[in-house]
Amino acid sequence: MIKNFYLSLFAVLISALGFSQTEEINPPDYIKTVTFKSRTSSQGQLPILRLGESFNLEFDVLTTDEPDFYYTIEHYNYDWTRSNLVKMEFMDGFDNYRIVNYQNSFNAYQLYSHYDLQIPNEQTRALTKSGNYIISIYNENQEVVFTRKFMMYKEQVGVGVSIKRSRDVKFIDRKQSVxxxxxxxxxxxxxxxxxxxxxxxxxxxxxxxxxxxxxxxxIGKELIYKYVKETAFWASNEFRFFETKDVRGANVGVQFIDLKDIYNSYLFIEGPRANRPYTYNPDINGNFLITAIDTDDVDIEADYTNVHFALQYPELKDGSGIYIYGNFNNYALTNENRLTFDKTENLYQAIVKLKQGFYNYKYVVVDRNGQLDEGRISGNFWQTENNYKVLVYYRDLGARFDELIGYGEANSVNISN
Incomplete structure (x- = not known):
């Protein structure tokens, strides 16, 4: 209770100082596999939930001391600025409680503890307002370990979404319009x-x-969006993928496996696809799924492997960097997932520790000014199968926060001109 009091006081002081957490804080190296799960999805993906729907935030801690973690939840506006709502207006109950559900790994070379926070729970009984939220995970020293965004919508309007080829002739073969x-x-x-x-x-x-x-x-009760440029995305290419559900034998995308302190999975050497013809290759649109054979509970029985990535690509000498990203690392661009060029092998390489499962990923380039280019290595093809989600926010006259009143989804597999 004393810890909870100090954590509450800490949160109040932050709020009083006008602190606004608009960007997510990525977890440190010893925290892996941050995953949202809900009734509608067990894949690791962006959590967009119906208001009142329960969900679980799960993560692994790759230490043996079973540290204590606490959580807070804050409500945000459309632009991820802190809303004017006080906690009792968007929450039934309290937060700033310790995460009490955790289990230690079983029969794995990499020792870890698996933490599972369910919302709602006995303390945080319900989130009562639609909109944007950020959940923050603190350690016992009141330090923010990582944060994650999620959204809760109340279906008050209908949202129709259709995917078209770009209406801009210059990009008709490389972009998709929503x-x-x-x-x-x-x-x-x-x-x-x-x-x-x-x-x-x-x-x-x-x-x-x-x-x-x-x-x-x-037109009547309908708001129409049919832009030429403003709602167009680079089409990119299908995600690359690999599977490590069996650490004793090579699987999809894995060339061979070696056991050292933990298992090491060496992926096949890959090359750029920008100048190759488009080939349909089914993926799960950047998501990941934890899976392992011969296990009863993958949460604690799935092992970790050092996954070795290798990309055959000319060395970039203009200050640009190449990164591996996907939902497995929240599309973050960090040193952990940046590739380095090996002059001896004439390859870009990286080693990322990942839990057994099926992973989608992509090689992307970031220039010296921080500009992201997803298509430089993968290419952009209008035929690419992509998932699109549309969120609709509304602030009524006199309202103090942005409501999330509609959600629509479409897939470019049904793209049309």
């Missing part, structure tokens, strides 16, 4: 062109999402 129709139904929207805000997300990646697009025009 058309949106929002139907307000029985809901009366005041000044929708100013008060309705949309967020368009490709493959659950918030970092490349398109924001602040206003409706072009209205």
């Amino acid at each position: 058309d949106i129709v929002i139907n307000s139904g029985a809901l009366i929207l005041n000044n929708p062109k100013e008060r309705i805000k949309t967020l368009i997300i490709q493959n659950n990646n918030l970092h490349t999402s398109i924001k602040n697009i206003k409706p072009q025009y209205t």
Whole structure:
């Protein structure tokens, strides 16, 4: 109780100082496999949940001392600035409690503890407002270990989403455009062109999402978005993937396995695909799934492997860097997933410790100015199968926060001109 008191006091002081956590904090090296699970999905992906739906935030701690962790939840506006709601307005119950559900790994070379936080629980009984949220995980020293964004929507408007080839002739073979129709139904929207805000997300990646697009025009109760450029995404290419569900034998994408302190999985050497013809290769759009053979509970029985990535690509000497990313690392660009060039092997290489499972990933380039280029290595092809999600936010006259009132989803497998 004393720890809870100090954590609560710490949170109040942060709020009083105007602290606004708009960017997610990535976990340190000893925390792996941060995963949201809900009734509708067990894959590691961006959590977009119905208001009132329960979910679990799970993660592994690769230490043997079973440290204590605490959590707080805050409500945010559309632009990820802290909303004006106080905690009792968006939460039934309390947070700042210790995560009590954890188990130690079993029969694995890599020792770890698996933590599982369920929301709602006895202390945090419900989240009562739709919108954006950030959950923060603290250690016993009141230090933020990592944060994760999630969204809760209340289905008050209909959201129709369709995927088209780019209407810009210059990019017709390399981009995909998202058309949106929002139907307000029985809901009366005041000044929708100013008060309705949309967020368009490709493959659950918030970092490349398109924001602040206003409706072009209205027809009755419908808001129409049919832009040429503003809602167009680079089509990219299908994600690369590998599977390590069996650490005793090579599987999909794995050339061979070697056991040292822990298992080491060596992937096949890969090359760029930008100048190759497009080939359909089914993926799970950047997500990952923890899976292991001959186990009863993958949460604690799945082992960790050092996954060795190798990319045959000319050395970049202009200050650019090559990274591996996907939902497994929250599309983060960190030193851990940056490849280094081996002059002896004439290859880009990286070693990333990952739990057994099926992983989608992509090689991307970031230039010296921090600009991301997803297609430089993979290419951009209009035929690529991508997932698109559209979130609709609304702030009524006199309201103090942005509600999330609609959610729509579409896949480019049904793309049309």
